[in-house]
Structures are given as C-alpha cells and as structure tokens.
Amino acid sequence: MIDKHDLHKLCGGRPVAIVGAGLVGAGWAIVFARAGLHVKMFDANPEITRKAVPLIDTQLQGLHRHGLIDEAPAAVLARISAVDTLAQAVDGVAYVQESVLERVDVKRQLMVDLDALIAPDTIVGSSTSGIPGSAFALGLSISPRVLIAHPVNPPYLVPVVELVPSPETATRTVDVADALMRAVGQAVVHVRKEVEGFVxxxxxxxxxxxxxxxxxxxxxxxxxxxxxxxxxxxxxxxxxxxxxxxxxxxxxxxxxxxxxxxxxxxxxxxxxxxxxxxxxxxxxxxxxxxxxxLSHDDLEARRAWRDERLMEFAAARRTRDPRN
CATH class of the missing domain: 1.10.1040.10 (N-(1-d-carboxylethyl)-l-norvaline Dehydrogenase; domain 2)
Known part of the structure; x- marks a missing residue:
C-alpha cells in the first residue's frame, strides 16, 4: 500500500528523476507518479521520450479502468514532465532512477555525469538487469549513494524490485531506497552479495x-x-x-x-x-x-494483452491478498 506520509518524509517534497525513457523508464515514471511524486523524465534520444508520453497515458487509462489508481489518469500524467537535458532532470531531485542502455560504458559515463550534477544527498538507483554496481559505479563521490534497484517490466504491474549495493554503497542508501520503494508500493528483495544476474x-x-x-x-x-x-x-x-x-x-x-x-x-x-x-x-x-x-506484426498487440491480464491479476491480488 502506498504511504504518502512516508513519501513526503523521504523526499521532502522534492521530485524524482527518470533517466532513460524506454519501456522500463516509462514504467518507473508511472510507479512514482501514481504514488503522488512529481517526476522529471529525460532520455538522450528525444524520440524515445516523445513515444513514452502516449504509452504512459495509455497504461494509466488501463490502470484506472481496473481500479488500480484512484485518481484520474490525467492527474497522474500531469505529475510527469519531460525535460530536455540531464541537468534539468536531476536538478533538485531526491532520487534518480537510471534506466539507460544495458552497457557498462554507457552506465559509467552517466555516473560520471551525475557525479558532477546531483545534490549531495540525492540517491541513484540503477535498473540494470544483471550488471553489478561495482562494474560502473565505484570511485566517485556519489558511489556511496548508488545501488542497483532492478525491477521487473512493467514495474507498475509486477512490484518486485531487487536492491543490490556495491562494495561502496552506504548502509543508509540501502535503508532509504528500501523505504522509498516500499512507500511507492514495490515489494523489496535484498540481494546481499553482488552476483551477475542478481536473484x-x-x-x-x-x-x-x-x-x-x-x-x-x-x-x-x-x-x-x-x-x-x-x-x-x-x-x-x-x-x-x-x-x-x-x-x-x-x-x-x-x-x-x-x-x-x-x-x-x-x-x-x-x-x-x-x-x-x-x-x-x-x-x-x-x-x-x-x-x-504469434506473428511479428502482432507482438505489440500481444504485449498490450499481457498488460491487461497483469492489471486484472493485480486488481485481484489487491482485494484478496492480506499482505497488500
């Protein structure tokens, strides 16, 4: 259950940033925005950001139809802003969710860029599917505030998120990320040792x-x-x-x-x-x-069908699972 009091305490009214606006990044934007947070979304390829906005709108409509968000979709979408530069995206944010290409060199360069841009208390989570943080996030001033926050796609329907610290990640970073993820409705798994592919x-x-x-x-x-x-x-x-x-x-x-x-x-x-x-x-x-x-031409429609089934399942779990 989303705890907006905890969110306010954790973020202090500050927004979060999504860096990388593909399917995973767009999904994270929904997770944070539906919880009541303002989200700034950036991708180095403006075309990806342009495509993300209507995708998010469509998914919000589905979530509302299945009773998975209480607000009007337009109200949630209004909390997501597409910005033109990385500096704009991370300015004044409490948390950054990185969802860029699954390449060590790309992620490392982003960490170097973030090192020069983010506030001294901003935490960075990486959506990487299996690359340990030690491969791209060590030796920087931000390294104690970087960890892996690996979701399942789409994260707004499948709630599990793996938190994996690097050898330089501070304990407080893990604690804050844990609290943040729980507050936005995710189910946290702690991976206690770096291992390729996580759990x-x-x-x-x-x-x-x-x-x-x-x-x-x-x-x-x-x-x-x-x-x-x-x-x-x-x-x-x-x-x-x-x-x-x-x-x-x-x-x-x-x-x-x-x-x-x-x-x-x-x-x-x-x-x-x-x-x-x-x-x-x-x-x-x-x-x-x-x-x-399934033909190639039908892949996109089948993904939409999958998401509808996941929404139905999520709605059923909300009413039947006492842990939700």
Missing part, C-alpha cells in the same frame, strides 16, 4: 536454459513448454514461491520433500552440462515455432 534473472536463467534444451532435444515443443509453465507451475508461482511450494507438497514439509525428491533433482542437474550458448540453428528453430503462434 530474479538467475532463477529465470535456469528455467530458460532447460526450456531451450528440451526444445533442442525434441522432448517438447515451445508451446508445450509454455503450457507446462502457464497451466502448471505458474498457477502456484503466481501467489507463492518455490520454497513455500515444496514445503506444502510433502506431508512433512520442506525437509521431507528434499529427502523424497532431492535425488531426482540431483540426477536431472547431473544430466545437464549447459556448456554451449544457444546457437543460430536453435534460435531459428524456436523463432519459427513462436511465429506459428
């Missing part, structure tokens, strides 16, 4: 590696793999995690499950090397199967 993408990577291997070996089609998750594993995973799942799946709980099925999982793990990348033939094979179910 979410490391878990996803294991599932994806096996999914591709099953298709490559002719064990199952792409559609049947998707069906196994969509109509099987995903039903439970939509409201509980893997440890709670197995804790409930054996009479004696998680330890009983480990004794019963641990050897099977070890044999499965031992049967896999995963020592080669997905090659061109395999990628082409998977691409062909996916295009049988």
């Amino acid at each position: 979410l993408n490391r878990l996803q990577a294991v599932l994806l590696r096996e999914a591709w291997a099953l298709v490559q070996e002719g064990v199952a089609s792409c559609e049947d793999v998707d069906k196994t998750v969509r109509d099987g594993l995903g039903w439970r995973w939509s409201f509980m995690g893997p440890f709670e799942t197995i804790d409930l799946n054996a009479p004696g709980g998680v330890a009983d499950y480990a004794v019963r099925l641990g050897p099977l999982y070890q044999r499965i793990a031992d049967s896999r090397g995963h020592d080669t990348p997905w090659d061109a033939d395999l990628i082409g094979h998977v691409e062909a199967q996916r295009r049988e179910h």
